[in-house]
Amino acid sequence: MRKNTIDIITLGCSKNLVDSERLMARLRALGYQVTHDSPHPRGEIAVINTCGFIGDAKEESVNMILEFCQAKEEGRLRRLYVMGCLSERYMKELGKEIPQVDRFYGKFDWDGIIKELRTPQPPLGGALGPERVLTTPSHYAYVKISEGCDRKCAYCAIPIITGRHQSRPMDDIIAEVEYLVAQGVKEFQVIAQELTYYGLDIYKQRMIAPLIDRMAHVKGVKWIRLHYAYPHQFPMELLDVMRRNRNVCRYLDIALQHISTNVLTNMRRHVDKEQTYELIRQLREAVPGIHLRTTLMVGFPGEGEQEFEELKEFVRWARFERMGAFAYSEEDGTYAARHFRDEIPDEVKQQRLSELMAIQQDISAEVQASKVGQTLKVIIDRREGDYYVGRTEFDSPEVDPEVLIPVAGGLLRRGCFYNIRITDADDFDLYGVRL
16 A cells, blocks of 8 residues: 555545545645545545435445455555545444444535544645646536535435535635636536525525626636536526527536426426426527436336326427436435335336336437537547547536547547537447548
8 A cells, every 4th residue: 555645436426526626635735645536445545435315326335335444454455434425324324334434424524534634734724715636637627516405306315415505605616617727627517416596595596697607707618518407497597698608508407307297296396297398498499409418217106107108208209318317216214205105116117217218219319310410519538449539518528428539530639629520420429520
């Protein structure tokens, strides 16, 4: 093991990744060498930032903790700490079940971790500044504009873990964007558990549109992409900002979960079928060419065959450019766990999930094929074998399709933009050549 080295392992969503990056900056300021997501323990200390959203994520977090516990028992690791959502929610239970962990911390116990790991220098005090150690390619970053959530969706444990919605002050966010631009970042993924709620707590009104407008005017910001909107009371003025500013990508990630009014009512989503259809119409009318990403859930209590047929019909009608789906799993402490029985068999859930994603695969193939012959602005992320791999404004890192450009066509630089003529497409990815 390498002395004075800390491995940070991040599990779960991009919001967790931002937390890890900010913690890494503080630890580096204390004199540590910090690595991220090492495949095997190689530092003398490890901090695992866990996810606790759904069953699969919790299982992944526990397995990772146990893997590092084994490394500690074998002498390949000296100290092991666990933080994040799983730790926040199940700290006492984890402490009893996995005593090999030196200490468990909650999701927001930054000072506790710093106090535990400080060198002879005093720990950094006061509010967290904009400093981060980017773990993403240097040309893009995630910017988290709030924590927590005031929505009370029946299935969701996030409010139990993270608490009430807390917006970050706008000036702090802009300062972070300016800091990141100075580090070479060009592309920003704006993230929150519910970004359209931004500002209601500290400004007493929805301020997501003014925030994005200010971000768009920061010199050096080339692309802004919006993640995790909520359909109820969607702030339509945000679409005006998207139309006015070409560096605000025509892209919106808005989780809809379902379309059946019966299921949406059970989910406590505060929106019905007709309102959802109308919202999609308004989004596409207000921003021609917008690419919509959504997440849908199958198997929630109350979803019978009729409700599932409604969902399939909706997906065929909406033609989402990007769509993910997952099967409902009951989460401890949620409204659904207390008030509904999880009666739909797992095999039925999985069959419905397969049917839904098969529909979406055909839609995605048609959407991508329609781009053949177009010239699109592409940012290059990396090289893989005989191809450069990039993305358009319609593609978020990690989750969306990519554009593959033959290396034989000439040198392309990572983090730079190029005009690419699309020559071919498969179900998800595009192929093109530099003009």
